[in-house]
Amino acid sequence: MQQSNAPETLFLYSTTVSDIGTVRSNNQDSSFAGEHLMAVCDGMGGHAGGDTASTIAIRSLAHIEHDDVRGDVQAISAMMETSVMAAHDAIVGKAKRERKLAGMGTTVTAVALVKGYWILAHIGDSRAYLLRNDVLTRMTSDHSYVQHLIDTGRITEAEGRNHPQRNVVMRVLGDFDIDPRPDIGIFKAHPTDRWLLCSDGLCGVLEDDTIHDMLVSVSDQEECAQQLVSMALKAGSTDNVTAVIADATLALDADAFDLPHQTPLIGGAAGTSLEAIADIVNAPVSSAPTLRHGKGSPATRAAALTQHTDDDASAAAPRVAQPSAVRDQDVGRTDTDTGEIPVVHKKDGRISADPNDPEVAKAITDEQERRTKDSRSKTIRSRIRIAAGLMLAVVIIVTGAFGAYRWSQTKYFLGRGDGVVAIYQGVNTNIFGFSLSHKVEDTNITLRELPRAWVDQIDQGITVDDLADAHDHTALIRREIKTLGTAEDSTATNSTTKPGAATKKDAGKSGATPSSSASSSASPSASPSTKGGKS
Structure with a gap:
């Protein structure tokens, strides 16, 4: 693709709100809202599996938040696809090592702003909407069975909302025999572009016209995200509900003032992994704001009971995590508990989790070799213990038999x-x-x-x-x-x-x-x- 050398510079401001909802016992959605990257991942696979899978995906993509400013559009596009595939491999590996996580998976819908272009990576049934010149366009196609029925003309869009198999996805990352390659799209970015990335807990219950009206009428990003999530809960959503709102801002002369800056916000399940994500982006990150709107509604009261929280706890201040350099921790590599791409502290001071980076690729290979070696050693030790146990049993039996025979010969x-x-x-x-x-x-x-x-x-x-x-x-x-x-x-x-x-x-x-x-x-x-x- 030919890239235009536009004189203007675009910057991204974003926010995210993620809520457990009124039915689920835990939040399996994860979200990321930064200056260069935004993403929504909707996990699946039980109480522990879904949140683990969505967290792995966010942590595998997070390095793009700082790495994209060094590359061109095609390079970052390939990097996003590679990162999604690496997240898939990490989820499968984690599920194989821990049987309780078998069958876990996640959707991924991520958008990066690179030198005046939007790069979109998508797999699953979470959605990305683009509002441009007051026109709302759905930029992703659901990889679901119901969407297949709609595309082939067998049912209408309205019928699909209440179809009994509306939650069946055809493509997703995870422990399934499914093609994990994401759809990749590259689009020219325009000033005032507004994005909505959301899980199906939101778009599955709100009409596109309702979403359009909110994106147009509420200019404040956080207020817009709060109202969309609250409206989805009031409309009867029984799933986790997550929204990311992002706006492109134009700076005609970037040298005339300080570049805009925001702390990346981490929502949902990935919010429990702030320190690791801070190390990946090598910058502070913050937990996303909690849902505030409609606290008196039956839906939100039920959610508060499910989460065992009250209004004060729900409105707690966001938590900020600093990278390891600020935390004064001397780490060469951060071992994580979710099995994703390892985080490498490079010689030039940067921290990287980009699977295209030779040092990260070597760390991945070293980690795989270490795990293989540990597994082999564990197998050998287990066999030695079994052999020793059998030998001991034989010795006891032989000794007992000999003793019994010696005693019998005294009679x-x-x-x-x-x-x-x-x-x-x-x-x-x-x-x-x-x-x-x-x-x-x-x-x-x-x-x-x-x-x-x-x-x-x-x-x-x-x-x-x-x-x-x-x-x-x-x-x-x-x-x-x-x-x-x-x-x-x-x-x-x-x-x-x-x-x-x-x-x-x-x-x-x-x-x-x-x-x-x-x-x-x-x-x-x-x-x-x-x-x-x-x-």
């Missing part, structure tokens, strides 16, 4: 051998198929000599204290077997010599039989299970 029991009673060392069990006992010796006691009840107990294992105790218990079993055999022989002899007497004698005793003596001898009272029994 003995009598059990079934190869047809005989055998002495085992250990305990009569196994773990995962591994036996905790082994046979020490066989005895000469055959299992056929033992009553059935004794065999069952031998199968279960008769525990003894030590090997000597096992030998003693074996001797006890032999004596019990011998006693049992003697009793059976005596009974058999008596039955042979006096068969009739035994029958007659027992016939009078409740069914007693010769086998009762043998059964009594084999009763459990003579069982070898009696631990430590000795004769």
Whole structure:
């Protein structure tokens, strides 16, 4: 584009007002009103995500407030596009690092005044209006589903205001699979041009004719912004409401008087990041004035209750933040908590956040490498801790198993051998198929000599204290077997010599039989299970 060498010099005066509204629990809009840059960003993505995303976008664009006076129109145009794309990358990176912020995003509508030209960057459904010669022109097209329906003739502008999908955006910065490149426009600036940048909390409820009347009739910038925001709330807006008003002023001879100056104003969520923005623009910045109009209306009373504030708190004086050089802080780079473009303190004393600046680009690369290195180190440390934990668990298990095995080998029991009673060392069990006992010796006691009840107990294992105790218990079993055999022989002899007497004698005793003596001898009272029994 050919730039005209106009003799006049244009300056920009701007202000902004941003209000939480009557429904939302926090303000996710952010705004910037400076001498060279104005911007509105409408965040989305939940309680924490929207305000974070809009703040990142403002902080990524803020360097244009001082950098634009050094460049030409085309250079600043490319810088604005690059800064918007850098904000997108920062938002995506922040969302990946913090899962609670997943799905956050923001619109961006920004205008810079550079050497007599307006440069407009836009993505989303926030809007920019230009009032020139009392004619209001909408300079942006909403990147929304409803606007698509209007453009294709499927619905009218009036129908779009109440369409159930009016909040669906087609293009936006953030954690979405959406083209993040902004629309860029360059226009010749005229003296007395007046801009309105606003979030859809304002333009979504006020007609363009109403906006036109306010911009024409109220010359004072702050008063105009206050009334527009207040009117949107009274009209029933349920969203955050933000307005930036900016006027171009003509100076025919810039050398004849001091250049006009204003402190940049930061509104909405980005107002909590004043010090970082002051470092970026390397100049003082101030929080934006709060909403004053209509404090007695139901809408503003509801907003005050939502924000837990009263009229005095709402009317608190703006806060001014100085850059780090004034705050006397020796910083080479300011680390931020929103993951945006790093702020670099250059050797010539300037502070820059321009992603086109080689030092800033290097800082971005260094930061990415640092985070990658930290992530890799964290992964390695995590794997080492897991491996150490597994090794410790294995050591504990092996030590415990070895200790249990050593203890088991201090025990003995009598059990079934190869047809005989055998002495085992250990305990009569196994773990995962591994036996905790082994046979020490066989005895000469055959299992056929033992009553059935004794065999069952031998199968279960008769525990003894030590090997000597096992030998003693074996001797006890032999004596019990011998006693049992003697009793059976005596009974058999008596039955042979006096068969009739035994029958007659027992016939009078409740069914007693010769086998009762043998059964009594084999009763459990003579069982070898009696631990430590000795004769």
